[in-house]
Amino acid sequence: xxxxxxxxxxxxxxxxxxxxxxxxxxxxxxxxxxxxxxxxxxxxxxxxxxxxxxxxxxxxxxxxxxxxxxxxxxxxxxxxxxxxxxxxxxxxxxxxxxxxxxxxxxxxxxxxxxxxxxxxxxxxxxxxxxxxxxxxxxxxxxxxxxxxxxxxxxxxxxxxxxxxxxxxxxxxxxxxxxxxxxxxxxxxxxxxxxxxxxxxxxxxxxxxxxxxxxxxxxxxxxxxxxxxxxxxxxxxxxxxxxxxxxxxxxxxxxxxxxxxxxxxxxxxxxxxxxxxxxxxxxxxxxxxxxxxxxxxxxxxxxxxxxxxxxxxxxxxxxxxxxxxxxxxxxxxxxxxxxxxxxxxxxxxxxxxxxxxxxxxxxxxxxxxxxxxxxxxxxxxxxxxxxxxxxxxxxxxxxxxxxxxxxxxxxxxxxxxxxxxxxxxxxxxxxxxxxxxxxxxxxxxxxxxxxxx
Amino acid sequence: xxxxxxxxxxxxxxxxxxxxxxxxxxxxxxxxxxxxxxxxxxxxxxxxxxxxxxxxxxxxxxxxxxxxxxxxxxxxxxxxxxxxxxxxxxxxxxxxxxxxxxxxxxxxxxxxxxxxxxxxxxxxxxxxxxxxxxxxxxxxxxxxxxxxxxxxxxxxxxxxxxxxxxxxxxxxxxxxxxxxxxxxxxxxxxxxxxxxxxxxxxxxxxxxxxxxxxxxxxxxxxxxxxxxxxxxxxxxxxxxxxxxxxxxxxxxxxxxxxxxxxxxxxxxxxxxxxxxxxxxxxxxxxxxxxxxxxxxxxxxxxxxxxxxxxxxxxxxxxxxxxxxxxxxxxxxxxxxxxxxxxxxxxxxxxxxxxxxxxxxxxxxxxxxxxxxxxxxxxxxxxxxxxxxxxxxxxxxxxxxxxxxxxxxxxxxxxxxxxxxxxxxxxxxxxxxxxxxxxxxxxxxxxxxxxxx
Numbered sequence: 001x002x003x004x005x006x007x008x009x010x011x012x013x014x015x016x017x018x019x020x021x022x023x024x025x026x027x028x029x030x031x032x033x034x035x036x037x038x039x040x041x042x043x044x045x046x047x048x049x050x051x052x053x054x055x056x057x058x059x060x061x062x063x064x065x066x067x068x069x070x071x072x073x074x075x076x077x078x079x080x081x082x083x084x085x086x087x088x089x090x091x092x093x094x095x096x097x098x099x100x101x102x103x104x105x106x107x108x109x110x111x112x113x114x115x116x117x118x119x120x121x122x123x124x125x126x127x128x129x130x131x132x133x134x135x136x137x138x139x140x141x142x143x144x145x146x147x148x149x150x151x152x153x154x155x156x157x158x159x160x161x162x163x164x165x166x167x168x169x170x171x172x173x174x175x176x177x178x179x180x181x182x183x184x185x186x187x188x189x190x191x192x193x194x195x196x197x198x199x200x201x202x203x204x205x206x207x208x209x210x211x212x213x214x215x216x217x218x219x220x221x222x223x224x225x226x227x228x229x230x231x232x233x234x235x236x237x238x239x240x241x242x243x244x245x246x247x248x249x250x251x252x253x254x255x256x257x258x259x260x261x262x263x264x265x266x267x268x269x270x271x272x273x274x275x276x277x278x279x280x281x282x283x284x285x286x287x288x289x290x291x292x293x294x295x296x297x298x299x300x301x302x303x304x305x306x307x308x309x310x311x312x313x314x315x316x317x318x319x320x321x322x323x324x325x326x327x328x329x330x331x332x333x334x335x336x337x338x339x340x341x342x343x344x345x346x347x348x349x350x351x352x353x354x355x356x357x358x359x360x361x362x363x364x365x366x367x368x369x370x371x372x373x374x375x376x377x378x379x380x381x382x383x384x385x386x387x388x389x390x391x392x393x394x395x396x397x398x399x400x401x402x403x404x405x406x407x408x409x410x411x412x413x414x415x416x417x418x419x420x421x422x423x424x425x426x427x428x429x430x431x432x433x434x435x436x437x438x439x440x441x442x443x444x445x446x447x448x449x450x451x452x
Numbered sequence: 453x454x455x456x457x458x459x460x461x462x463x464x465x466x467x468x469x470x471x472x473x474x475x476x477x478x479x480x481x482x483x484x485x486x487x488x489x490x491x492x493x494x495x496x497x498x499x500x501x502x503x504x505x506x507x508x509x510x511x512x513x514x515x516x517x518x519x520x521x522x523x524x525x526x527x528x529x530x531x532x533x534x535x536x537x538x539x540x541x542x543x544x545x546x547x548x549x550x551x552x553x554x555x556x557x558x559x560x561x562x563x564x565x566x567x568x569x570x571x572x573x574x575x576x577x578x579x580x581x582x583x584x585x586x587x588x589x590x591x592x593x594x595x596x597x598x599x600x601x602x603x604x605x606x607x608x609x610x611x612x613x614x615x616x617x618x619x620x621x622x623x624x625x626x627x628x629x630x631x632x633x634x635x636x637x638x639x640x641x642x643x644x645x646x647x648x649x650x651x652x653x654x655x656x657x658x659x660x661x662x663x664x665x666x667x668x669x670x671x672x673x674x675x676x677x678x679x680x681x682x683x684x685x686x687x688x689x690x691x692x693x694x695x696x697x698x699x700x701x702x703x704x705x706x707x708x709x710x711x712x713x714x715x716x717x718x719x720x721x722x723x724x725x726x727x728x729x730x731x732x733x734x735x736x737x738x739x740x741x742x743x744x745x746x747x748x749x750x751x752x753x754x755x756x757x758x759x760x761x762x763x764x765x766x767x768x769x770x771x772x773x774x775x776x777x778x779x780x781x782x783x784x785x786x787x788x789x790x791x792x793x794x795x796x797x798x799x800x801x802x803x804x805x806x807x808x809x810x811x812x813x814x815x816x817x818x819x820x821x822x823x824x825x826x827x828x829x830x831x832x833x834x835x836x837x838x839x840x841x842x843x844x845x846x847x848x849x850x851x852x853x854x855x856x857x858x859x860x861x862x863x864x865x866x867x868x869x870x871x872x873x874x875x876x877x878x879x880x881x882x883x884x885x886x887x888x889x890x891x892x893x894x895x896x897x898x899x900x901x902x903x904x
Contacts, residue, residue, distance in 0.1 A: 024631065024638060031631035031638075035573045035663055037543075061562060063623075063661045068641040075631075075638055078624070078663045081570035087539035088574050091489075106560060110513060110594040118533035121487045122540050141657040142562040171515075172530070179476065179483035179527075184752050186476060186483075186527055189520040205593040209515045211487055211530045300636050 008384050008419050009272050009391025009433055010411075011054045011099070011241070012047040014040065016075045018398035019278055021307055021361045022298035024075035026398040033399065034079045041092045043400050050407035051421050053432050054097030054128065055089070056221075056241070056393060057082035061106055062138035070306030083115050090123035097429035099128035099221055099239075105154050106134060106143045109164035110204055116218040117169060117210040125214030125428030129165075130221040130241070131232075133158045135338075155228040160199045162220070162236050167195045169217045170440045171207030193442045215430050216438045225253070225341075234260035237271055238435050241393050243338075243365040244275045245345055250388030272390040272433055275383070276366030279376050280397055281405040288370045295397055296358060304357035311338055311360060322354045341365045366395055373409040380410075381419060460836050460871050461724050461843025461885055462863075463506045463551070463693070464499040466492065468527045470850030471730055473759055473813045474750035476527040478850040485851065486531045493544045495852050502859035503873050505884050506549030506580060507541070508673075508693070508845060509534035513558055514590035522758030535567050542575035549881035551580035551673055551691075557606055558586060558595045561616035562656055568670040569621060569662040577666030577880030581617075582673040582693070583684075585610045587790075607680040612651045614672070614688050619647045621669045622892045623659030645894045667882050668890045677705070677793075686712035689723055690887050693845050695790075695817040696727045697797055702840030724842040724885055727835070728818030731828050732849055733857040740822045747849055748810060756809035763790055763812060774806045793817045818847055825861040832862075833871060 016034035017024040024031045033039035044055050063077050071077055082100035090098055098119065102112055112129070119127040133154035134140075140148035149157070176191035195206030222229065222237040233240050234257060244250040258268045280295075282288025301322070309317050320327055326346040342365065346356050362368055369376050383389045396402035414420035425432050468486035469476040476483045485491035496507050515529050523529055534552035542550055550571065554564055564581070571579040585606035586592075592600035601609070628643035647658030674681065674689040685692050686709060696702040710720045732747075734740025753774075761769050772779055778798040794817065798808050814820055821828050835841045848854035866872035877884050 022636075025633045025636060027633075031633060032629070037574050061566070061661065062657075063644070063659045065644065065646070065659065068644070072639050072641045072644075073636050077639060077644075078629070078661055080573065081566045081662070084535060084539040084567055084570040084574060087536040088543050091540050091543040107563065108558060108595055111559065114513070114533045115536055118536040121532065122489050122536060138657070141655070143560055144653075144655045146655075177484070177530070181477045181479075181483060184474075184477060184525050184750070187524050187529060189524045192515070192517065192520070192524075192529075194517070201596075203593070203596045203598075205514075205590070207515045207517065209513070209530055210533070298636070 005418065007421060008380060008414060009274060010052045010420065011056045011274055011391070011393040012043070012052050012403060013056050013058070013276060013393045013395045014043055014399065015058065015395070016079050018402055019362065019364070019395035020295050020397040021074055021303055022295055023398035025298040026295060026401070028401045029398050031075070034075050037085075037088060039399070040080070040085060040089060043403060044089050044093050044096065046400055046404050046407050048093050048096040050411045051424060052096055053391070054099050054429060056099040056130065057086065057101060059101035059103070059132075060136065060139060061103065061134070062136065062142050064136065064138050064310060066138070067302070067306040067309070070300075070302040073300045073303045083119065086127070087119055087122055090119065090126065095126075095424045095427070095432070097126050097128055097219065097432065098123055099130055099219070101130040101132055103132050103134040103139070104158040104161040105149060106139065109161050109202060110168065110208070113165040113168035113208055114210055117208065117213045120213035120215055120218050121210065125430070127213075127215070128219035128221050128239070128429055130223060131158060131162060131237075132223060151226070151228065155232060157201045159232055160201045162232075163199070164195070164197050164202050164204050166217060167197060168204070168206050168208040169212065170442060171195065172212045173440050173443055174212050174216070177211055212440065215428050216440065219429050219433065219435060230257060230260065233257065233271070234266070235264050239272045239274060239433065242273065242275050243341060244388070245341070245365075245367055247383055247386065247388045250275055250383060251386065254387050254389065270435060272435070274391040274393045275389050276363070276393045276395050277380070278363030278366050278368045278395045278397060279406055279410065280370040280402070281373060281376060281409050283372065283409070285371055285375070288372065292362070292370045292397070295362065299358070299361050304354070304361055307361060307364070308353065308357045311364065312342055317353060320353060323352045326351070326353055326356060338365060362397060363395065373413045376410050377413040377417065380414065381417065384419065457870065459873060460832060460866060461726060462504045462872065463508045463726055463843070463845040464495070464504050464855060465508050465510070465728065465845045465847045466495055466851065467510065467847070468531050470854055471814065471816070471847035472747050472849040473526055473755055474747055475850035477750040478747060478853070480853045481850050483527070486527050489537075489540060491851070492532070492537060492541060495855060496541050496545050496548065498852055498856050498859050500545050500548040502863045503876060504548055504846075505843070506551050506881060508551040508582065509538065509553060511553035511555070511584075512588065512591060513555065513586070514588065514594050516588065516590050516762060518590070519754070519758040519761070522752075522754040525752045525755045535571065538579070539571055539574055542571065542578065547578075547876045547879070547884070549578050549580055549671065549884065550575055551582055551671070553582040553584055555584050555586040555591070556610040556613040557601060558591065561613050561654060562620065562660070565617040565620035565660055566662055569660065569665045572665035572667055572670050573662065577882070579665070579667070580671035580673050580691070580881055582675060583610060583614060583689075584675060603678070603680065607684060609653045611684055612653045614684075615651070616647070616649050616654050616656050618669060619649060620656070620658050620660040621664065622894060623647065624664045625892050625895055626664050626668070629663055664892065667880050668892065671881050671885065671887060682709060682712065685709065685723070686718070687716050691724045691726060691885065694725065694727050695793055696840070697793070697800075697817075697819055699835055699838065699840045702727055702835060703838065706839050706841065722887060724887070726843040726845045727841050728815070728845045728847050729832070730815030730818050730820045730847045730849060731858055731862065732822040732854070733825060733828060733861050735824065735861070737823055737827070740824065744814070744822045744849070747814065751810070751813050756806070756813055759813060759816075760805065760809040763816065764794055769805060772805060775804045778803070778805055778808060790817060814849060815847065825865045828862050829865040829869065829871075832866065833869065836871065
């Protein structure tokens with residue numbers, strides 16, 4: 001393995017008992033895994049043994065209880081808060097990245113900057129922040145909003161939020177702390193910088209009360225696919241998790257995002273695009289299909305319909321014939337990119353509502369691959385080599401079995417092809433992803449002034 | 453050891469490299485310990501081996517950089533965020549409680565309720581929340597406030613914040629989760645409760661997206677000693693950390709607080725009062741004194757003066773003669789109880805400014821005991837038996853040595869006297885502190901309705 005050859009990056013997207021909506025009913029699934037640390041520790045170790053770049057947690061800050069009859073048949077109503085969970089997982093892992101989703105709409109930038117810096121110190125430089133603006137009304141109602149702030153306002157706040165967080169992460173120069181017992185000087189006051197941010201949404205003086213962290217800045221991840229989301233990602237993201245159904249879609253997105261980088265002075269390699277993939281792995285095609293069908297059979301119809309409603313922006317589809325086509329969707333305030341995705345998928349394949357919910361129940365808009373290790377590796381290789389992806393976010397159908405299938409069967413195949421590492425390149429998430437460590441802005445400024 | 457005999461409760465107050473302002477310069481101190489997980493893991497294990505009830509982290513959300521020359525000579529400017537740190541420590545400990553300070557002024561109740569519930573699940577029922585309202589202007593400036601909200605408003609918000617958090621912790625009944633793979637029912641919708649809180653400061657719909665935690669509610673801790681703080685504690689706290697200099701002061705406070713409980717229908721045993729104590733332990737009195745003097749000698753004068761200013765509510769004392777008396781302090785918006793404490797101490801003992809800063813540099817307003825294991829045990833026993841305290845919050849002068857001195861020399865002496873456990877009574881922090889597990893309000897209500 002050479003460090004110079006471009007290789008696939010892999011993230012393990014971890015969702016309670018698995019990504020499939022009926023995963024918790026799988027015979028091998030630990031149904032209570034969503035609140036069992038031992039379950040997550042096992043899963044994280046499987047991913048680390050397979051040399052995954054990172055584990056990744058999505059998040060939401062509400063129970064989506066609009067359809068209780070359906071919700072009560074899923075394992076989606078309760079789970080660990082991701083930052084507390086990842087802090088604990090940092091202790092039982094050594095190399096793998098730890099990415100948590102936290103919303104800019106329901107948090108304060110000082111608190112967020114501090115927690116991710118703290119996790120970066122705890123883990124020796126393995127933390128990452130998935131910046132989301134949150135898209136559901138039910139979340140807003142837990143945070144004293146009368147209604148969910150609209151898409152444009154959320155992105156405006158997110159942009160400023162990011163600036164504050166990144167500014168706080170540069171509060172201290174890397175070599176600010178001398179800790180010289182003899183002289184009694186703990187830090188060099190010249191290397192401490194006050195932010196004094198005064199913007200439309202935030203006034204934050206700083207400095208952050210955590211030393212600059214091993215990665216300088218924790219890795220910044222994003223998932224928004226709307227135009228506002230893409231632009232924010234082009235400016236600020238280092239990893240994008242995204243959902244695509246076809247290589248063509250993926251290539252279009254890839255070209256679009258990479259094309260936006262130069263105007264921000266950014267290099268194409270410094271933003272890794274990692275679409276989600278939902279792999280069902282079998283030693284034969286038949287075995288893979290059997291595994292998948294067994295999961296699909298566990299979906300209660302009310303769960304399928306409700307999932308579809310949620311993903312189309314809280315639209316109630318129960319009045320439409322389940323074996324008829326997806327109706328025209330009204331414009332909502334929810335996640336715009338998900339709506340478009342569903343629309344495109346149903347139109348392209350002429351799906352009924354039932355077809356559609358069965359389709360998304362597993363992958364939920366992401367690419368679903370049911371096949372052999374070779375077949376799955378072929379597809380990943382194609383997407384990777386034909387510039388649809390820099391890597392993939394593996395959404396295991398059920399846990400831990402679905403992930404260990406991928407780790408034990410697909411990863412070795414990728415390694416044989418020279419497409420994936422056999423040892424970690426470095427100690428930090430940045431080193432493994434091949435991302436530069438940001439230079440502190442104040443040091444940069446000083447050098448520029450000295451040079452000028 | 454009998455469960456029926458009242459015994460002393462012990463908390464280990466952990467502050468970077470130790471509670472003494474010059475601790476980091478101690479020859480045995482790990483100067484970079486404040487951001488070193490291994491340091492905290494070692495310290496937590498020392499406390500757990502000695503059967504402490506809990507470790508405890510104070511917190512603030514700013515760098516107090518008004519006097520950089522002084523601050524840069526201390527280890528107080530950077531440290532871990534307590535919830536991420538405690539989540540990691542939950543993995544390397546089995547029995548000890550994990551208490552983090554989080555402010556009600558700079559957080560949202562949904563986020564806080566969730567994080568502590570998450571930590572309670574991670575740790576198998578060992579989490580505790582120290583509710584503070586935050587008292588420094590520098591913190592407010594990091595959270596888009598023009599000035600720090602005043603004391604009364606902070607307490608009003610805190611009271612409502614607590615109600616929301618406690619309400620969210622009762623979102624799910626204890627037996628709500630069936631996780632029945634056969635029937636496909638994950639939870640019983642009848643056992644999920646929406647909060648629908650609409651108050652002056654918060655509108656929070658709920659429910660919380662975390663199952664009810666092992667302790668039902670994480671243990672609620674408070675430290676405010678003003679009248680508003682005492683009243684809030686009498687209504688809501690289960691542990692009070694407080695600073696006293698004399699037994700008489702402690703007894704007055706103890707009687708006052710316990711006397712406020714009946715009007716809220718609370719039992720005196722269900723609120724544990726644990727004053728801070730700063731112990732310097734030597735095998736002889738001379739050894740203890742030598743250890744203390746060595747630490748005091750490491751205090752730079754600018755550090756001492758600045759500490760005093762901070763503790764008196766950001767008042768600048770540098771224009772007053774350092775060997776003269778403490779001047780009358782103006783009323784400020786800072787922590788009222790700390791100001792009064794300093795005043796009382798200086799007046800009682802006729803201290804100069806220098807005397808006072810040397811005095812508080814170690815214990816910072818808490819009781820300072822420099823002595824032998826027997827002498828220290830005598831004092832703890834007296835405070836405990838004469839109803840000045842239910843336990844103590846041990847503020848080790850330096851870490852880990854100061855804590856291991858106490859653990860290895862004082863704890864065995866307390867155990868010989870039957871005043872302290874030799875084994876943990878239970879698995880949760882509540883069980884060890886002897887606090888009842890709160891019944892879910894909805895279950896309580898249902899039972900009352902059934903009975904009526």
